[in-house]
Amino acid sequence: MTPQTLAVAGVNTLPAATIKHAQDDNTLYPIGAIEGTVATIAFEGMEETTITLHWAIKGQAEPTFSPIEKEGSASGTVDIDVPWQWVGACIGHSVLIWYTATVGGQLKESVVLELTIEPLRNEDLKSSLPKFVHAEVIDFTVQLDMHRFTGDETVTMKAWPFIQAGQRLFVGVGGQDSEPPMPVIWLAYDHVVTVAEAKIDHVFEFKLPRGWLTRRLDRSRLSAESAVIFSGCVPVPPVPIPDPVSAVPLPENAHLFRPATSAMLRVEAQLSEFDDFETYPRKEFGGPGTVIDTNLLMFETVAGSDSYIGLHQVRGAGEHQEGMVEGRALTVHCGGGGSQLASMHFKYGCTRVRFGFSGTGAAAASFSFFDAHGTLLETQEITPPAWVESRIPEGDTIARIDIRTSSHGSIDSLTTWRIREPSPV
Structure with missing residues (x-):
C-alpha cells in the first residue's frame, strides 16, 4: 500500500503518528534510536480495530519494510516498536510513515508523517574510519614509512553503527603521482556485508599492495576514504567534476565517512x-x-x-x-x-x-x-x-x-x- 494523503487531514484521515526521539516531529538523529524507536498512535475508537503501521523510503522502491500490525487499545493510544534495522537502513533519507485502521466500519488512513533520518555525524564515525596499520607519528607527522615494514600494508576498518547484512561498503585509497589524475586503488568496491561481518565488534581487513605504494611519490599524501550504502541499494556513480576535492570517486548515494584518513608516504629508494x-x-x-x-x-x-x-x-x-x-x-x-x-x-x-x-x-x-x-x-x-x-x-x-x-x-x-x-x- 502507498499513502494516499501526504499532508492534509480530511474526513476519512486519521492523525499522524509521532516518533520517539524525533525533533519537531520531522527529524530523527539515528544514534538516539540505535536500539530502535517507537511510533505512538492516538485516535478515538481504536479499541476494536487492528492498526497497521507502514514505513517507506521517500522516492525509492527498495528496500521494502513489512507492515507491522497491533491491536488497538481502549485507552485510545498504542505504541508500536520500530526495529533499529529500519532506522539504520534509512540513514540519510526521508521516510514516509503512516498507518491504516478500520474505524466505524470504514478503512481509514492516517496523515503521512515525513521524517528525515539524518546522516551520522563525524564524531559517531571516528572509530570506524580506515586505518593504516603501520602508520606512525614521526616528527609530528603521521607517516607510512615503507622502510619500517615488509610485504603489503594492511588497512583496517572497524564496524560502524547500525551495521547489518546487505549494506554496501566502499574503501579506496588515493595517492599522488607526478602528474594528474590522482591514482586510486579500491580495497573494497561494492562489498556486500555478510551476516558474519554484521557485528559491531567486527574489524574489516584489506591488503594495500606494496607494489602500488612503491609507484607513488616519496613524501606524497595517501588518503583512505570510505562510504556505506545503508539501504543496500545499487550504487549510483558519482558525477564527474573537473577538480575533485576527493581523489576517490565514491558513489553519489553512499554515506561518506569523514574525515578521510591521511598519511605521508615514505617510499623506499628501491622498488x-x-x-x-x-x-x-x-x-x-x-x-x-x-x-x-x-x-x-x-x-x-x-x-x-x-x-x-x-x-x-x-x-x-x-x-x-x-x-x-x-x-x-x-x-x-x-x-x-x-x-x-x-x-x-x-x-x-x-x-x-x-x-x-x-x-x-x-x-x-x-x-x-x-x-x-x-x-x-x-x-x-x-x-x-x-x-x-x-x-x-x-x-x-x-x-x-x-x-x-x-x-x-x-x-x-x-x-x-x-x-x-x-x-x-
Missing part, C-alpha cells in the same frame, strides 16, 4: 614487490619442462632433471608456518624420489630477495644465487622452517635461484627488491 601466490591457478606434480608463471618470476624444473614442482595449498606436517608459509605456495620435490633441482627465474634483476621456506623433512635444502651471466653469487644451506634472505655483494643483482632438496618443500611470502627507475622529469 620492493610482494607475492603470496594466492591468486594463481593450482598446479601439481609438474614434471620436466614445467614452467609456472607468476608476477615476479618463472618457476621451472631444470632441463634434463627428473624433478617435479607445483603451486598449491600448503599441506603436510611442518609445512604450514603462520605468517611465513600458509595458503598457496610454490612447491619443490613433488611426488617423492631422490634429490631434485628447480629454478626461480626473476623477471627483474633483484638487489635483494627474501622468502619463507618450510618442508616435510628435517634435511637442509641448498639455495644457489646467480646473476644474469650465470655467475654464482652465493649458496645457502637452509634447514626448514626458515626465512631465506640473500646476502650478495653490493652492486650485484640476482637473476636466478636454484633450489636443490631431497624432500618436499614450500616457498611463500616472497619479497623482491630492485633499483627504482628514475621518475620522468
Whole structure:
C-alpha cells in the first residue's frame, strides 16, 4: 500500500503518528534510536480495530519494510516498536510513515508523517574510519614509512553503527603521482556485508599492495576514504567534476565517512614487490619442462632433471608456518624420489630477495644465487622452517635461484627488491 494523503487531514484521515526521539516531529538523529524507536498512535475508537503501521523510503522502491500490525487499545493510544534495522537502513533519507485502521466500519488512513533520518555525524564515525596499520607519528607527522615494514600494508576498518547484512561498503585509497589524475586503488568496491561481518565488534581487513605504494611519490599524501550504502541499494556513480576535492570517486548515494584518513608516504629508494601466490591457478606434480608463471618470476624444473614442482595449498606436517608459509605456495620435490633441482627465474634483476621456506623433512635444502651471466653469487644451506634472505655483494643483482632438496618443500611470502627507475622529469 502507498499513502494516499501526504499532508492534509480530511474526513476519512486519521492523525499522524509521532516518533520517539524525533525533533519537531520531522527529524530523527539515528544514534538516539540505535536500539530502535517507537511510533505512538492516538485516535478515538481504536479499541476494536487492528492498526497497521507502514514505513517507506521517500522516492525509492527498495528496500521494502513489512507492515507491522497491533491491536488497538481502549485507552485510545498504542505504541508500536520500530526495529533499529529500519532506522539504520534509512540513514540519510526521508521516510514516509503512516498507518491504516478500520474505524466505524470504514478503512481509514492516517496523515503521512515525513521524517528525515539524518546522516551520522563525524564524531559517531571516528572509530570506524580506515586505518593504516603501520602508520606512525614521526616528527609530528603521521607517516607510512615503507622502510619500517615488509610485504603489503594492511588497512583496517572497524564496524560502524547500525551495521547489518546487505549494506554496501566502499574503501579506496588515493595517492599522488607526478602528474594528474590522482591514482586510486579500491580495497573494497561494492562489498556486500555478510551476516558474519554484521557485528559491531567486527574489524574489516584489506591488503594495500606494496607494489602500488612503491609507484607513488616519496613524501606524497595517501588518503583512505570510505562510504556505506545503508539501504543496500545499487550504487549510483558519482558525477564527474573537473577538480575533485576527493581523489576517490565514491558513489553519489553512499554515506561518506569523514574525515578521510591521511598519511605521508615514505617510499623506499628501491622498488620492493610482494607475492603470496594466492591468486594463481593450482598446479601439481609438474614434471620436466614445467614452467609456472607468476608476477615476479618463472618457476621451472631444470632441463634434463627428473624433478617435479607445483603451486598449491600448503599441506603436510611442518609445512604450514603462520605468517611465513600458509595458503598457496610454490612447491619443490613433488611426488617423492631422490634429490631434485628447480629454478626461480626473476623477471627483474633483484638487489635483494627474501622468502619463507618450510618442508616435510628435517634435511637442509641448498639455495644457489646467480646473476644474469650465470655467475654464482652465493649458496645457502637452509634447514626448514626458515626465512631465506640473500646476502650478495653490493652492486650485484640476482637473476636466478636454484633450489636443490631431497624432500618436499614450500616457498611463500616472497619479497623482491630492485633499483627504482628514475621518475620522468
